[in-house]
Amino acid sequence: MRTLLLIYLGSALFFSCKKDQDLSSISETIYVRNKSADMPVYMRGNMSSKVIILIVHGGPGGNGLEYRTGRFSEELEAHYAVAYWDQRGNGMSHGKFKKSEMTIDNMVHDMYAVIKVLKAKYGNDVRVFALGHSWGGTLTAKFMISSGYQYLLTGWIEADGAHDIPKLNVDAIKMFRAVAQEQIALGNNVDNWNGILSWANEVDTNNISVEDGGEINQKAHEVEEWLRSDGVITTEESGGHKNSIFFGPTNPFTSWMIGNQTNSALQVTETLAMTNELHLVSIPCLFLWGKYDFVVPPSLGVDAFNEVNSTNKKLVIFDHSGHSPMADEWEKFAYEVVQFVDAVK
Amino acid sequence: MGWGPSIAAQDTLANLKVLQPSSYVPISVSYYGNMITHPGVKLAVDYPAFGFTKFKAKRRKTKEINKLIYLQPSVAYFVQPQTFSGLLLAADVGLRRYNTKLYFTDAAMGIGYMWRFNHGETWQLDDNGDGHKKNIVSSKGYFAPGLSFGFGKLWIRENKNAISVFSRINSNFLFEYSAGILIEGSLEIGVKINPSFGLKAEPIQTKVKR
Numbered sequence: 001m002r003t004l005l006l007i008y009l010g011s012a013l014f015f016s017c018k019k020d021q022d023l024s025s026i027s028e029t030i031y032v033r034n035k036s037a038d039m040p041v042y043m044r045g046n047m048s049s050k051v052i053i054l055i056v057h058g059g060p061g062g063n064g065l066e067y068r069t070g071r072f073s074e075e076l077e078a079h080y081a082v083a084y085w086d087q088r089g090n091g092m093s094h095g096k097f098k099k100s101e102m103t104i105d106n107m108v109h110d111m112y113a114v115i116k117v118l119k120a121k122y123g124n125d126v127r128v129f130a131l132g133h134s135w136g137g138t139l140t141a142k143f144m145i146s147s148g149y150q151y152l153l154t155g156w157i158e159a160d161g162a163h164d165i166p167k168l169n170v171d172a173i174k175m176f177r178a179v180a181q182e183q184i185a186l187g188n189n190v191d192n193w194n195g196i197l198s199w200a201n202e203v204d205t206n207n208i209s210v211e212d213g214g215e216i217n218q219k220a221h222e223v224e225e226w227l228r229s230d231g232v233i234t235t236e237e238s239g240g241h242k243n244s245i246f247f248g249p250t251n252p253f254t255s256w257m258i259g260n261q262t263n264s265a266l267q268v269t270e271t272l273a274m275t276n277e278l279h280l281v282s283i284p285c286l287f288l289w290g291k292y293d294f295v296v297p298p299s300l301g302v303d304a305f306n307e308v309n310s311t312n313k314k315l316v317i318f319d320h321s322g323h324s325p326m327a328d329e330w331e332k333f334a335y336e337v338v339q340f341v342d343a344v345k
Numbered sequence: 346m347g348w349g350p351s352i353a354a355q356d357t358l359a360n361l362k363v364l365q366p367s368s369y370v371p372i373s374v375s376y377y378g379n380m381i382t383h384p385g386v387k388l389a390v391d392y393p394a395f396g397f398t399k400f401k402a403k404r405r406k407t408k409e410i411n412k413l414i415y416l417q418p419s420v421a422y423f424v425q426p427q428t429f430s431g432l433l434l435a436a437d438v439g440l441r442r443y444n445t446k447l448y449f450t451d452a453a454m455g456i457g458y459m460w461r462f463n464h465g466e467t468w469q470l471d472d473n474g475d476g477h478k479k480n481i482v483s484s485k486g487y488f489a490p491g492l493s494f495g496f497g498k499l500w501i502r503e504n505k506n507a508i509s510v511f512s513r514i515n516s517n518f519l520f521e522y523s524a525g526i527l528i529e530g531s532l533e534i535g536v537k538i539n540p541s542f543g544l545k546a547e548p549i550q551t552k553v554k555r
Contacts, residue, residue: 028465029465031464031468031483032467032469034469092429094429095485095523096522102524113469116475121466121478251380251425257527258527261523261524265524
């Protein structure tokens, strides 16, 4: 009896001494369960701002916390809370559902559920901005044009977002041709660029297959490295938050394995084109693009900027960036995000 | 020469000493590192099912190889920091081979079921489409058959419990995990004792091959 009493008093003392959470530096995991998927949302940063930047990661096959390793995330977390969400079938998400349920429509509904949960947990007065990169741009674009969902957000930030895959492929080929000629003229990596030019000239832009799309994506990453080695694209600075492979929240092998399966299951996205529906968007928008992004050419950013009906919109092209300006020019990227969010929050 | 029944009482007794050092069920406890470093613990019992011994005549001496088929129910618990904790209930059948110096290797396969308990709060939409906190422990379970390979060393001590140390690599296949199959690896390092107490084990059948 005496022992039990001591345990009870010890526990009471321990829990009564537990400090209230410091809202300027939160670090917690919440799960959102939706349509048979359990998806972690890793909350980090400054919640006292009452602003949440919802990171909608790339891939499919990426994970939210990948974006925390970039230096831009330190800057964002100093100002706002950042929600690193692992989408259905990505990262550390899990759940029992069928392959047929791995659809962009379900993922859009997942995003809706995540935002509703963030508001339920942190208060309806929190302002949520979605920052979608690459595939995350596809998903956020679909969200924006879906049944009034956009009004849950205070703003949409699209960074190199693939909201029109057929156009993306055609424009990438045009860009390969143009930049190859430019780089050959400058004497940079001449043999490599000649090879790219020959290949791009042979692609029939009126008939780009799924296989061609895969090759375009692969070569896009390849040429970015040449441009980086020639100093055209800035070399990423080291720093940012470290995600330990062995001790961190994300198991990279789980993320890789499940992400690959999800990527295969979502091949239907090759035909997804939303440019003509972006006029439905009316909330404040910020489009951020790397000038040398061959994965998702900046022409898509220009289109999105022109198409949306928002009165508050801005397009920024980063002159020394490829597909990930948040890594290549992180300071300018973070600056633009902070300026935008502070102006409309 | 083919398999045959036990042919010498002293051989059988010597072999039994290796294959079943005590008449009680061995118990093992081990570090269970999912992805090596996500820490956990595993408890298991080995039910020896069947043993056989092979004598190989060498130039100077006769080499003795003992093999044991065992059944191993187990429970393992581990934590992936800030993401989830896992509970695995499994039942394996394995083959363990001891050499003369009582070093052993083993291979096993089995069925299992793994629960993943979400870290932190789990929320879902209520009927009105608003966020609603779930107040119960949230988990999902997956059928998780597995394979494992290990090695170790057995010490048999006079008038004391036999003891083994071992290490194992396990892989589990989580079915219907996010519409796919997830293969998970884990490393086990542990100790097994053959106690002189606890669950009584049936004496195993052995066969000797010469």
